[in-house]
Amino acid sequence: MKRFTETAKWADPWFLALSLDSKLAFWYITENCDGAGVWDPNKRLANFCFTRDIDWDAVKSELGDRVEVLPSGKWHLTRFVDFQYGTLSADCRPHAFVIKLREKHGIKGYPKGMDTLTDTDKEKDKETEKAKPRFPTKEEWLAESAAKHPDWPPSDALGAFNYYESQGWRRGKSAITRWRACIETCYANFKRGGMKSHGNADQRPNSRRYSTVADYSNVKSHGVEMPP
Secondary structure, eight states: OOOOOOGGGGGOHHHHTSOHHHHHHHHHHHHHSOTTSEEOOOHHHHHHHHTSOOOHHHHHHHHGGGEEEOTTSOEEETTHHHHHHSSOBTTSHHHHHHHHHHHHHTOOSOOTTOBOIIIIIHHHHHHHHHHSOOOOOHHHHHHHHHHHOTTSOHHHHHHHHHHHHHTTSEETTEEOOOHHHHHHHHHHHHHHTOOOOOSOTTOOOOOOOOOSHHHHTTGGGGTOOOOO
């Protein structure tokens, strides 16, 4: 397995201050841990490779916060991921594997600068979702229309709704952001058609009826502006 190594460690005061056993152990662990910097201690094999018995308790004490002993008993090199990969991203397949390894080992938190779907991307998605305009269902449109304008025939209201649906709730290249304003404009269009009385108090108004998408799409021919 190929991985980066810090050639300047031989001039690092921290590394130089380690005992010989701790230098060997640290070097060995960095080359035998997994992609998340976790080593499953095989002290017998390590001692065999060193041709000497290592005091592992002393090594752990000397390495200090560079090593974290996990509940499983495995050793975690706390700076390994940051050194090997820099900023992790869940969109990068090799990085995604490392992220899964960390979760498998139960390592809490993320290395400094880590960019994952758990934090940054999900926050961005939430903001994007908030900014999206919400369009009504047919039932919502008709209920709102009836509540505000009881004299507006449901067939006209439905024709208006069908028109906007056919346009993808867009006016030209711009998305409609205030669908309730569309109701007001369409109702105003209906009222402009005038009232025709036949001496019957229950007579419904006689207006331009836009009961189909094709009818409503011709609304501009009457000189009426559509709402934004």
